[in-house]
Every structure is written in C-alpha cells, then in structure tokens.
Amino acid sequence: QDETVKKDDLEPVAVVGYGTFGRVTLVHNKKNPNKEYALKAVSKNHVIVMQQQKSINVEREILLQLYHPCIVQFVKTFQDEKYVYFLTEFLGGGDLFNAIREIGNLSEFQVRYYAASIVLAIEYLHEKGIMYRDLKPENLLLDFEGSVKLVDFGCCKQAARSYTLMGTPEYLAPEVILGRSYTDCVDWWSTGVCMYEFICGPLPFGSDTDDQLELFRQIIEAPLKFPSWLRDQNAKSIISGLMNKDPEQRLGGGPLGAKEIKRHPYFKNFDFDGLLSRTVKSEWKPNKDQIMEQWLDSTDPGLLGLESAAEDIPDGPVNMDWAKDF
Structure with a gap:
C-alpha cells in the first residue's frame, strides 16, 4: 500500500462507473495533479444488506498481494462512517x-x-x-x-x-x-x-x-x-x-x-x-478525448462529492468489525 496518499488529498473529477455496491470516481491527487486514480466507494450498509462482508475483505486481501502489468494496480483502501474505498490506478478505456x-x-x-x-x-x-x-x-x-x-x-x-x-x-x-x-x-x-x-x-x-x-x-x-x-x-x-x-x-x-x-x-x-x-502494443486504442468529454458532460457536479445518495439501512444494531482493516 502507498501510505502517502490520504483521502483528503483526493479531488473528484468525474463519475466514471457504477458497480453493484457503489460508484467509481476519477480523482486527482491535489498535491500532484498529474497523478490520477480510480476511487471505488462501497456503501457499508449495502455490503451488510447484501451479506458481502466476506467478499469485500477477500478482494482487499487479494489486491494487497498483486503486482503485475496485466492486473489493475492497487494503491490503498480507506474508510469513513458510510463507505469503504478502494483506490487503484485509473483505467479509463472502458471494458x-x-x-x-x-x-x-x-x-x-x-x-x-x-x-x-x-x-x-x-x-x-x-x-x-x-x-x-x-x-x-x-x-x-x-x-x-x-x-x-x-x-x-x-x-x-x-x-x-x-x-x-x-x-x-x-x-x-x-x-x-x-x-x-x-x-x-x-x-x-x-x-x-x-x-x-x-x-x-x-x-x-x-x-x-x-x-x-x-x-x-x-x-x-x-x-x-x-x-x-x-x-x-x-x-x-x-x-x-x-x-x-x-x-x-x-x-x-x-x-x-x-x-x-x-x-x-x-x-x-x-x-x-x-x-x-509494453514493447508489444495494442493495435487499437480507446478515444481518450471523447471518453473524458462524455464523463465530464454526464457528471452532475452536485453529486461529485465522495459521498452519494441514501442507501438501504439495515434494521437493528450493525456490526462493523468486518471493515476494521480498511
């Protein structure tokens, strides 16, 4: 993990995707604006409702072990009251x-x-x-x-x-x-x-x-x-x-x-x-300018904070021990 990056250093630029448990935002490092990452925000409540505590921890434990050119580069995890966050390299070309x-x-x-x-x-x-x-x-x-x-x-x-x-x-x-x-x-x-x-x-x-x-x-x-x-x-x-x-x-x-x-x-x-x-290169490249323009156009500035809309709230007391390592 890169311990030098803190959540407060990250400035959201555009929402670039939505997953099952949250959304993915393109963020810049305020201290180094050329450094961009993908930040996946995963709702803790949603994880609990869907009983995915084990899966989310497996993902973190696996990512910590991986370093390979054909695998997304993991940077760090964070958490706050509502979310756990996965910070990775930004892969902007779509799937x-x-x-x-x-x-x-x-x-x-x-x-x-x-x-x-x-x-x-x-x-x-x-x-x-x-x-x-x-x-x-x-x-x-x-x-x-x-x-x-x-x-x-x-x-x-x-x-x-x-x-x-x-x-x-x-x-x-x-x-x-x-x-x-x-x-x-x-x-x-x-x-x-x-x-x-x-x-x-x-x-x-x-x-x-x-x-x-x-x-x-x-x-x-x-x-x-x-x-x-x-x-x-x-x-x-x-x-x-x-x-x-x-x-x-x-x-x-x-x-x-x-x-x-x-x-x-x-x-x-x-x-x-x-x-x-990377001396052997792909014949086809995604259109970066077009993709970035689409994301910036479709991102509602009011929703760009690192928090998002209300989610399902589980009933009764909630055990958050599963998130302690984030």
Whole structure:
C-alpha cells in the first residue's frame, strides 16, 4: 500500500462507473495533479444488506498481494462512517466487452494480444494459489494505450480446491455447474470462452437461449462447434483444448500450467515478454478525448462529492468489525 496518499488529498473529477455496491470516481491527487486514480466507494450498509462482508475483505486481501502489468494496480483502501474505498490506478478505456463490440472484427494480432494478456494475468494468480473464478470480458479494463488489465477480485479464492458455485453463468466450467470439487483449471475454461467470443463473435453456448437451465445443459453436454468460416486450425485447437469438458485433460490443467498454453502453436512467435514490458502494443486504442468529454458532460457536479445518495439501512444494531482493516 502507498501510505502517502490520504483521502483528503483526493479531488473528484468525474463519475466514471457504477458497480453493484457503489460508484467509481476519477480523482486527482491535489498535491500532484498529474497523478490520477480510480476511487471505488462501497456503501457499508449495502455490503451488510447484501451479506458481502466476506467478499469485500477477500478482494482487499487479494489486491494487497498483486503486482503485475496485466492486473489493475492497487494503491490503498480507506474508510469513513458510510463507505469503504478502494483506490487503484485509473483505467479509463472502458471494458473489453464494449471494446470488442466497438472494434468489430478483431485482427488475428488483436485476438492474440487480448488472449495473451488474460493468460499472463491468470498464470500470475495461479502461481500465487489464487483461483479467479469470474473471468469474462467485462472484468478486463483498458487503459488509454489499449492495454488490458484484470479487475474485480471479489470472487477469488486462495485455495487448491472449491465446491462453491461462483462466477457468471455463460463462462462457468462444467465441473462448477455440476457441483463437483474444482481447481483453478476453471479459469482456463473461461479463457477459452473469451477466446471463442473474440474470434467467433457469439458465445459458444447459450447464445440461442435465455433459459439458464438450457445454457447449463449445453455447457455440460453439447459439443463445441465452430462457425464454418473459421479456417484457423490452431485457433480451433487452442479453444478446444481450453474448453475440454474434462478438467483433467484441459489445456493448462497439467503440471506445466500456463506454459502449456503459451507453447501452443496458436501463440507461435507471439512475444509474451514484450507484452509484459509494453514493447508489444495494442493495435487499437480507446478515444481518450471523447471518453473524458462524455464523463465530464454526464457528471452532475452536485453529486461529485465522495459521498452519494441514501442507501438501504439495515434494521437493528450493525456490526462493523468486518471493515476494521480498511
């Protein structure tokens, strides 16, 4: 943690997003105006009402351990009477879900670039014994250079195995849906789903139904099919390997872990080290001026303080011990 930054040093500039438990504000450091951060304010009352005390602490404990170019850089947490706050680097380019829709057809390089960024982030988490468990394009944010970074660590678990149904339905591995004991190999399944989406457009399973039980049936039983126009055999091979329904046989699930994925012919000649050092750059960058203008235009100055509107108030006495480490 960077102990030099204090909450009073932060000056709000624009509201840049709303999450389940609060909002995210772009803030400047008054003592160093060139230094900008994202400040996520999480309502304590809402955390209690939704019984998310454990999840919010898991996120803090995980973030404290992480330092990697493909993961959002954590700075510090604060708290006051109403909120706990997460201060991180500011990633202003929006999420990958929206970016891939804005770009349209991704080039082969761009798919590899995004996929490799995910592989490096997940590899780093797994080396620390952390399962991510909610990998999807919405949880990858872009900076204004077009680099992608993993965010949102509330679903993580630091353990070798778990049984908990956790994640986003369309990206869940079969063993999670079936309630079996699973390992961090579930993250490689989700990586495969993301890659399928990058290359093929729709999701591999469930794009033809709104019924969650039918989605789950497809994930467990239906064979993986590729569009007839996809000719890249290496792309088909790596996605099929990552989305093997048997976690024991899944690409990345063996003793070599992510090395097995990085050595796959699909990534032949891709410079993973260059991606880490940022000498390999994204072909596509978000439009910084346009995005900043939209945020500034849509931010109500009256709501820009670091407090926000009234929330649900739990009944009876409230135990705030869960927030003591913030």
